[in-house]
Amino acid sequence: MEIDGKPYRTIWVEDPGKTVGVIDQTKLPHVFETLTLASLEDAAVAIEDMIVRGAPLIGATAAYGFCLGLNADSSDAGVSAIYDRLYRTRPTAVNLRWALDEMRALVDNRAPAERAALAWERAAEICDDDVEISKAIGRNGLALIEEIAATKPAGEAVNVLTHCNAGWLATVDWGTATAPIYMAYEKGIKVHVWVDETRPRNQGASLTAWELGRHGVPHTLIADNVGGHLMQHGLVDMCIVGTDRTTAQGDVCNKIGTYLKALAAQDNGVPFYVALPSTTIDWTVADGVREIPIEQRKGEELTKIAGRLETGEVVTVDIAPEGVPVRNDAFDVTPARLVTGLITERGVCAASERGLKGLFDR
Numbered sequence: 089m090e091i092d093g094k095p096y097r098t099i100w101v102e103d104p105g106k107t108v109g110v111i112d113q114t115k116l117p118h119v120f121e122t123l124t125l126a127s128l129e130d131a132a133v134a135i136e137d138m139i140v141r142g143a144p145l146i147g148a149t150a151a152y153g154f155c156l157g158l159n160a161d162s163s164d165a166g167v168s169a170i171y172d173r174l175y176r177t178r179p180t181a182v183n184l185r186w187a188l189d190e191m192r193a194l195v196d197n198r199a200p201a202e203r204a205a206l207a208w209e210r211a212a213e214i215c216d217d218d219v220e221i222s223k224a225i226g227r228n229g230l231a232l233i234e235e236i237a238a239t240k241p242a243g244e245a246v247n248v249l250t251h252c253n254a255g256w257l258a259t260v261d262w263g264t265a266t267a268p269i270y271m272a273y274e275k276g277i278k279v280h281v282w283v284d285e286t287r288p289r290n291q292g293a294s295l296t297a298w299e300l301g302r303h304g305v306p307h308t309l310i311a312d313n314v315g316g317h318l319m320q321h322g323l324v325d326m327c328i329v330g331t332d333r334t335t336a337q338g339d340v341c342n343k344i345g346t347y348l349k350a351l352a353a354q355d356n357g358v359p360f361y362v363a364l365p366s367t368t369i370d371w372t373v374a375d376g377v378r379e380i381p382i383e384q385r386k387g388e389e390l391t392k393i394a395g396r397l398e399t400g401e402v403v404t405v406d407i408a409p410e411g412v413p414v415r416n417d418a419f420d421v422t423p424a425r426l427v428t429g430l431i432t433e434r435g436v437c438a439a440s441e442r443g444l445k446g447l448f449d450r
């Protein structure tokens with residue numbers, strides 16, 4: 089996507105074989121800043137501190153983190169230590185494990201001296217593949233938006249509700265949930281996005297609203313609890329969200345609050361779609377509620393909030409009583425029965441084992 093006329097991906101090689109550049113997403117929407125990752129620890133911290141976030145981008149950063157780690161130590165013990173350090177960064181997005189397994193399988197039976205070069209090549213491929221996958225998701229989801237557009241009175245926009253940021257910032261480019269929206273917009277289809285603010289970290293307000301705005305896609309920011317009300321009043325035509333892990337039976341784990349949107353959508357007959365690359369499918373788990381590890385994050389994310397003063401200074405303030413007990417679950421699981429369809433790079437399928445197996449050879 090372009091920022092001020094300059095094309096960007098969310099991750100790129102800066103100095104070949106040595107360093108990687110990323111967009112510091114903790115600074116958005118106030119400041120656009122890029123950051124250099126030069127070591128395994130830089131990459132691990134970037135994932136942990138959510139400088140990069142979103143399931144596909146976490147996977148891509150882990151792949152490059154693997155390369156940076158191999159630059160320092162490509163022995164067998166080094167490979168295990170690199171895998172373990174990156175694996176510990178965030179527990180829910182399965183793309184992390186997928187990318188690490190890819191990298192480890194690639195280097196396992198190769199001589200230590202060959203490993204880093206092979207890994208840099210594969211990490212670049214993972215990023216290029218992610219872009220192509222997002223584009224394919226976009227094309228497949230576009231057909232759904234077009235179907236709805238055809239039913240609307242002339243000149244009326246298709247209203248899409250999305251939660252969190254499953255945009256280009258969450259992938260290498262294009263996004264998953266946003267790819268169909270960007271494609272519809274570029275094709276001249278009238279589309280408007282309801283952007284959930286997404287407490288507590290506000291990825292909707294700070295990231296999705298920012299990227300849609302930069303691209304010129306009409307959108308409106310709403311508080312997290314507004315979606316159900318809008319659906320009751322016929323103001324939402326469809327929901328499209330992303331996912332951090334999709335089970336073999338089609339349960340979908342995504343940012344906390346997604347489940348409530350799916351419940352409201354079902355109650356109001358609003359189609360609820362989940363856009364995902366196949367790297368997000370965890371074929372080893374079936375029941376998402378019981379089996380997916382849910383990240384527990386710091387209470388500070390709820391008790392404090394950061395914002396920009398009129399002077400331009402960004403400050404953090406307390407919004408809850410000091411010492412209040414806090415529970416901060418970062419994700420929830422939407423059972424397959426609430427999902428209208430899964431938009432993948434291979435096509436749209438039912439959220440079920442049969443649906444997924446029909447598209448993917450398992």
Ligand SMILES: CSC[C@@H](O)[C@@H](O)C(=O)COP(=O)(O)O
Nearest residue numbers: 141142143254258264330331343
């Ligand atoms: C294409 S990204 C899909 C998900 O990763 C996204 O919806 C999401 O929940 C991101 O969570 P985050 O905690 O910001 O990494």
